[in-house]
Amino acid sequence: MSDVLVLGGGMVGVSTALALQAAGRTVILVDRREAGQETSYGNAGVIQTEAVEPYPLPLALGALLKIAFKRSNDVNYHLNALPSYLRPLWQYFRASLPARHRAISRTYAGLVRRASADHAPLIAAAGADNLIRRTGLRFVYRSQQAFYASAEEAGRVSNEYGVKVALQSAADLAIAEPYLKPGLAGAIHWPETWSCADPGGLTQAYARLFVSRGGSIVTADATTLCETDDGWSVTASDGRMSAREAVIALGPWSAGLLKRFGYDIPLLRKRGYHRHFTGGGTLNTPMVLAESATVLSPMQQGLRVLTGAELASFDAPPTPVQLKRSTIAAVNVIDLGTPVETKAWFGSRPCMPDMLPLVGKAPRHKGLWFHFGHGHQGFTLGPTTATMLAEEMITGKFPVPDLSPARLRYL
Ligand SMILES: Cc1cc2nc3c(=O)[nH]c(=O)nc-3n(C[C@H](O)[C@H](O)[C@H](O)COP(=O)(O)OP(=O)(O)OC[C@H]3O[C@@H](n4cnc5c(N)ncnc54)[C@H](O)[C@@H]3O)c2cc1C
Missing domain, CATH: 3.30.9.10 (D-Amino Acid Oxidase, subunit A, domain 2)
Incomplete structure (x- = not known):
């Protein structure tokens, strides 16, 4: 059995797969299409380290x-x-x-200011500098x-x-x-x-890097996700794919899937x-x-x-x-x-209403993790918040508590 299923092959999901793989986890990346074909394709391709205050x-x-x-x-x-x-x-x-926007911006600035440094090693390793x-x-x-x-x-x-x-x-x-x-x-x-001359292409280059480092990408519908005795599984054309943990990185589709598990994400x-x-x-x-x-x-x-x-x-x-x-x-x-x-x-x-992505443990399910809601800057922030999520999944400690899904209660 693998360690983690990452659902969603956009910039956020692919970056998550790479960060967990770098931390020694066996990861299966799941998407119904090829990586980088949706929002991570259609954006402006700007790695926005100047966007310190969210809209x-x-x-x-x-x-x-x-x-x-x-x-x-x-x-x-x-x-x-x-x-x-x-x-x-x-x-x-x-x-x-x-006052609240100022406080949120302090957290946000801490994320976006490091974004190009977090992309840099991936760009180099993926051979995507062009x-x-x-x-x-x-x-x-x-x-x-x-x-x-x-x-x-x-x-x-x-x-x-x-x-x-x-x-x-x-x-x-x-x-x-x-x-x-x-x-x-x-x-x-x-x-x-x-900035990037082909944001979908960069996401795909990161996905190829993940595969070249031993990761697997599986075509499956994430809506088949179910909890099992020892973890989580989805149904792919060649059978069930299982792992101990699952990360929801389905971008704008995340809230729809999580409704089935009782989460009402605004x-x-x-x-x-x-x-x-x-x-x-x-x-x-x-x-x-x-x-x-x-x-x-x-x-x-x-x-x-x-x-x-x-x-x-x-x-x-x-x-x-x-x-x-x-x-x-x-x-x-x-x-x-x-x-x-x-x-x-x-x-x-x-977009989350408080302008910060949801990154961390699902409040009511063991082994389920949220990683979505990056709003206007998900192409920028994918590798940054992926590193943070991987840190929490490995060490149990989270560097930026403001991003935690526990805050859903107080929105
Ligand atoms: C017009 C526009 C301009 C933008 N410009 C910028 C910019 O310049 N810089 C920036 O940082 N951000 C920008 N953004 C925001 C950025 O594009 C998003 O925040 C980011 O792409 C979100 O990435 P993601 O991986 O969360 O979602 P996505 O890229 O949408 O990935 C979600 C993945 O989930 C998969 N999926 C969905 N449902 C299922 C299912 N049932 N089963 C299996 N797979 C499924 C999809 O196929 C997709 O691959 C822009 C957005 C838009 C719309």
Whole structure:
């Protein structure tokens, strides 16, 4: 019998499998698809060591009204989805109040600040350095007023958390990114941030590393998970796969599976869309068009245009209204060329209402572990929280108690 079943082959699950393997455990990684095909494929690929403060719910009345009347591109919502989100939204609101958000940010900063150091040995061992850029992340502004206000805020973040930042004039920006159209006010450049030209590809490279080190990957449906006399098992096409312990790392699908075991996890699934464009201009470094909640990330497939958050039922059909607006915003700053896909991709950020991932022991089941809820930065944080989970599973001591699933009682 193996030691651990890791359910979910996204960045979080693959990193978990690698961390437990490095600690001497025999691990089976389980997914119904190949590794890195879902949320860990569709993201912006930014290893966000600058994102020290997780996104709070906007509390200013003006911002909330803009969202309510769908005047902001940051958030879209399906009215019929809101009743199921009332409890997590209320918890999200409480966690976003300034004092609590400050405390959460201290914990969060401790995670994201070490993220590239935790990715580095995996990138090297997986031979994936060709996918990584160490050129930072830019937030770009059209209006001087928005640029100055954000520059002040960036200065505060830089001082408080020791993150390097540089302000760039329109002329500096034009030199750094020659394909940009004129008319921009300037940019905030976070130079320490890394990014990846194929996030799904990096997740797959980590999965291959896990296999090359003796790990097994099995195709199976995680919903077949059941508790046995001596551990946990799932049904694969070639029989039952068993292990003494199981880790739930199913990203946005985690809460659905855990309902069957009696856990009511208030997971907010913030949907995002993307589409690639080729034949136009490109960028050397990913870029956030801050005023239109749009991210432009250069990928192997082309320039990926990504959106902010949408609250929708998990299985609701796509409504890419934000992507339409983001594409218009993108065309204003760069020639996009033509779309690669006929339809937009969409996937969901698995967000806990208190903006911290759930990492640790399941409160009511022996040998069951939670590892999900990484929200906007799961691609960044996978290897970091995987190391922490492995430490708790091996030693019984957990380095960051704030991430513990025991906190579900107090959300
Ligand atoms: C538009 C967008 C942009 C983003 N940009 C960034 C960014 O720049 N940087 C960053 O750090 N994060 C970013 N994120 C967030 C990041 O993508 C997620 O936090 C992260 O990918 C979550 O990883 P995961 O492994 O938990 O989930 P996933 O990658 O979704 O993995 C879950 C796995 O579980 C498997 N699975 C599900 N159900 C079953 C089942 N029944 N049986 C078997 N297997 C199952 C799936 O096939 C999948 O492989 C972004 C997200 C979005 C949507």
